[in-house]
Amino acid sequence: MLTSKLEVLVDFGATADQKLVDKTLNELKSHDGVVEAVFKDGAIMVETNLPSTNILDMVTKTSGKRAVLQGFGETQSAVAMISSQSCCQSRVMGVIRFQQSTEGPLVADGSIDGLSSGLHGLHVHDTGDLSQGCNSIGGHYNPLGAPHGAPSDEVSSRHAGDLGNIVADETGRATFRIVDNVLKVMDIIGRSVAVTDKKDDLGRGSSPTSKIDGDSGKPVACGIIARSAGIFQNPKRICACDGVVVWDEKDRPLAGRGRRVEKKSCCQKDKENSGEFQRCCKV
Structure with a gap:
C-alpha cells in the first residue's frame, strides 16, 4: 500500500483544546486507509492512501474548525492550481498535487469542481504557456515520441503525461488519487496539467485522434505545475502582504x-x- 504524508493545518487557535485534538485524531485513525495521525508543531500529520480532500473533509467535520493542506509528501512535491482560463462557459477549478519518494512512483492527488458528471481525461502537457489559456499548453508530455495510451501501458506504448480518467460525481466534483510509475515530479515542474471535456479512450478507440489524445476533446481546465512544500517545510500562517491567513x-x-x-x-x-x-x- 503506497501512502503519502499530509500536513493538515487546523485553526485550533492559540491553545489547542486537547480533547478536540484527540477526537479529531481518533476519527482519522478509525478510517481504513489512514495509517497514522499525530498532532505535531500545531498541525496534524496524516499518513494515508486516501485522497487529501477526503482527509480534509474528515478533519473539518470532526473538529468544526477550518483546515487546509499545508504540506504534501516528504521529498519531491509539486502543485497545480487549475481553472477554465476563460476557455469555456462553465467554471472549472481545482488543485492537483504531485509527490514522489526517492525511487518510488508518482502520486497525483486532486480535487476538481465544476465538471459535467462522468469520466474526464487527465494529462500532463508539454509547456506551461498559458498566454492563450489552455490552447497554448502544447500536446501531451511525450519525451519518447510514443502513441497515446493508458497509464497501465508500457513506457513505449503511452505518453508519459497520460494519466487516464478521473470521475466527476453528480455535483461536478472529481476527487482522485492516481499512482503512476512513469512520470517523475522533477520532469514535470514548469509544464502544465489539464482535464478534458470527454473521457479518454486510452488509445483503444477507432477515432483518428485515439492514438493522439484518446479522443478526449479539448481541455476544460488547466494550470502550471510548480514546485511546492512537503510536510513541515512551509511555516507560513499569514500573508504579510494583505493579512489573509x-x-x-x-x-x-x-x-x-x-x-x-x-x-x-x-x-x-x-x-x-x-x-x-x-x-x-x-x-
Missing part, C-alpha cells in the same frame, strides 16, 4: 478582486461583531 486563502484568488475582505482592513474592528477584531488577524 492560510485557512481563508484557499477560498480566495491569488491576487486581485476578492482577495481581501472588502471595505475592511486587517485588524480593523468589526462593528457587526461587537467591536471584536476580524479573524484575519488571529493566527
Whole structure:
C-alpha cells in the first residue's frame, strides 16, 4: 500500500483544546486507509492512501474548525492550481498535487469542481504557456515520441503525461488519487496539467485522434505545475502582504478582486461583531 504524508493545518487557535485534538485524531485513525495521525508543531500529520480532500473533509467535520493542506509528501512535491482560463462557459477549478519518494512512483492527488458528471481525461502537457489559456499548453508530455495510451501501458506504448480518467460525481466534483510509475515530479515542474471535456479512450478507440489524445476533446481546465512544500517545510500562517491567513486563502484568488475582505482592513474592528477584531488577524 503506497501512502503519502499530509500536513493538515487546523485553526485550533492559540491553545489547542486537547480533547478536540484527540477526537479529531481518533476519527482519522478509525478510517481504513489512514495509517497514522499525530498532532505535531500545531498541525496534524496524516499518513494515508486516501485522497487529501477526503482527509480534509474528515478533519473539518470532526473538529468544526477550518483546515487546509499545508504540506504534501516528504521529498519531491509539486502543485497545480487549475481553472477554465476563460476557455469555456462553465467554471472549472481545482488543485492537483504531485509527490514522489526517492525511487518510488508518482502520486497525483486532486480535487476538481465544476465538471459535467462522468469520466474526464487527465494529462500532463508539454509547456506551461498559458498566454492563450489552455490552447497554448502544447500536446501531451511525450519525451519518447510514443502513441497515446493508458497509464497501465508500457513506457513505449503511452505518453508519459497520460494519466487516464478521473470521475466527476453528480455535483461536478472529481476527487482522485492516481499512482503512476512513469512520470517523475522533477520532469514535470514548469509544464502544465489539464482535464478534458470527454473521457479518454486510452488509445483503444477507432477515432483518428485515439492514438493522439484518446479522443478526449479539448481541455476544460488547466494550470502550471510548480514546485511546492512537503510536510513541515512551509511555516507560513499569514500573508504579510494583505493579512489573509492560510485557512481563508484557499477560498480566495491569488491576487486581485476578492482577495481581501472588502471595505475592511486587517485588524480593523468589526462593528457587526461587537467591536471584536476580524479573524484575519488571529493566527
